[in-house]
Amino acid sequence: MSDSPGIVVTLGPCDDMRAEVFVRVPRPAAGGNAGPLRLEGTLTGPDCRWATTLPTTARLVDLGPPPGDAGAATVTLVGKAVLTEPAFWTPDLPNLYRLEIRIAGGDGVAVTHGLRIGLRRLGAKGRSFRLDGRRWVPRGVSIEGTAFDAGHLRDQAATACVVNPDEPLCGRADAAGVAVIAMLDEPPSPDAAAERIAGWAGHPAVVMALLPRGTPPAAAAAIAAAVRGRKGTLLLGWTVDGGLPPPSVPTGIDWLAVVMDPDGSPHPSWRDAAPPVPLVAWGGTGGRAGCDSLQARLAAWLLAGGERPPWDWAGYVVW
Numbered sequence: 001m002s003d004s005p006g007i008v009v010t011l012g013p014c015d016d017m018r019a020e021v022f023v024r025v026p027r028p029a030a031g032g033n034a035g036p037l038r039l040e041g042t043l044t045g046p047d048c049r050w051a052t053t054l055p056t057t058a059r060l061v062d063l064g065p066p067p068g069d070a071g072a073a074t075v076t077l078v079g080k081a082v083l084t085e086p087a088f089w090t091p092d093l094p095n096l097y098r099l100e101i102r103i104a105g106g107d108g109v110a111v112t113h114g115l116r117i118g119l120r121r122l123g124a125k126g127r128s129f130r131l132d133g134r135r136w137v138p139r140g141v142s143i144e145g146t147a148f149d150a151g152h153l154r155d156q157a158a159t160a161c162v163v164n165p166d167e168p169l170c171g172r173a174d175a176a177g178v179a180v181i182a183m184l185d186e187p188p189s190p191d192a193a194a195e196r197i198a199g200w201a202g203h204p205a206v207v208m209a210l211l212p213r214g215t216p217p218a219a220a221a222a223i224a225a226a227v228r229g230r231k232g233t234l235l236l237g238w239t240v241d242g243g244l245p246p247p248s249v250p251t252g253i254d255w256l257a258v259v260m261d262p263d264g265s266p267h268p269s270w271r272d273a274a275p276p277v278p279l280v281a282w283g284g285t286g287g288r289a290g291c292d293s294l295q296a297r298l299a300a301w302l303l304a305g306g307e308r309p310p311w312d313w314a315g316y317v318v319w
Contacts, residue, residue: 009099009117009202010232012080019086019119023060025077028103028111037105038062039079043117045097046087049175053095058083060101077103089118089204090132091154094177096204118174118204122233124254124278127311129235131207138207138280139291140181140317145169150176156288159207161317165200173205181237181317183210187219194226201227201234210257213239217250224252237280242266249275255314257282265301271309278314290318 012020025039041060046053058081065078079101087095101113121132129136140159148169153160159179162169173180182200184193193211200206209231211220220238227236235254240247242258245267249256256275260266260283284294294316302309 007101007113007115007202008198008230008232011119011121014086014088014119014121017085019083019088021058021081021083021117021119023079023081023099023101025079025101025103025113027075027077037077037103037110039077039101040104041079041081041099041101043081043083043097043099046095047098048087048093048095050177051093051095053087056084060099083119086119088132089120089174091157091177091179094118094175094204096174115202116171116174117202120204120207120233122207122235124235124314127274127276127278128314129255129278137313138179138181138315138317139288139295140280140315141287141291142317142319148172150178153178158288158291159315159317161319164196165206167199170200170203170206174203176205178205180206181208181210182206184212187212187215190219190222190226193223194230197223197227197234197236198230201231206234208235208237208255210237211239213241213259215239217248221250221252224250228252235278239282242270242281242283245269246273246275249277253277255280257317259283265298271302274309274311279311280315280317281313282317282319284318286318291316294318 006026008024010022012022039062042057044057045055060079060081063078063080089095096116096118099115099117103111123130138159140161143160143162150172154177161181163183163185165182197209224236237255237257238253239257242260255278257280262284281298284290
């Protein structure tokens with residue numbers, strides 16, 4: 001979405017038979033279109049390299065100015081398209097649609113945009129992730145941007161953990177069906193972090209974003225507030241030290257990356273006082289196979305206290 005800054009696409013109410021897709025577009029600079037503008041366009045697809053489906057086209061309908069905007073002074077234009085029998089994005093079937101946007105005024109077309117989007121049903125339920133209606137357990141491996149091998153990652157059913165992934169990498173992951181955890185490399189200002197996270201949220205492959213280790217709780221809450229309404233179903237994570245007792249979760253944080261030494265275990269108090277959000281174990285080495293070793297080690301840790309706690313790890317990442 002680098003060529004379409006500020007556009008936010010949100011998946012609204014949906015099921016297997018129908019999906020509402022909302023599009024918010026910044027009003028272009030006045031120029032020769034100082035009067036009322038309207039949003040037009042089409043949503044066409046799906047397109048998937050692993051499956052063939054007869055494409056359909058849905059019309060983008062202008063919904064008028066959002067609450068708080070009025071007439072020619074409208075800051076944001078809002079439209080809606082309704083898809084029947086939608087094809088959602090998953091790593092197994094990375095379905096993509098082509099969104100064509102036209103902003104029209106009294107003197108004709110003012111601005112056009114074209115971008116590829118994916119409709120992703122992702123969320124958290126209790127301490128688990130849910131992707132397209134099923135429990136999903138990410139198994140992540142550290143990837144340098146220049147070493148991104150989509151085919152290899154897909155074959156291993158691995159999630160790519162990438163620091164500041166760029167547009168080309170995210171686009172390749174969208175098409176290939178590789179889930180990505182995008183990591184910020186430093187604690188930027190809330191507005192700067194929100195801009196970066198909102199850009200990643202335009203890619204269905206970027207399922208999660210992770211704030212850097214050491215981000216204070218107040219800063220994490222501020223970033224979460226700044227990106228609210230712009231991240232869609234992308235899940236925002238906060239990095240914590242697993243060797244310490246569980247902390248309180250800042251408002252707006254969807255999941256925790258619990259960092260441990262490669263051969264260490266979490267603080268014992270995590271067994272009974274773990275926060276009620278998905279917990280991703282973060283530690284160890286060894287690539288995709290290392291995730292399985294980490295999972296086995298932490299399963300033994302959960303059982304070592306006697307009765308098994310009423311929760312399990314939501315994912316595993318080796319770094």
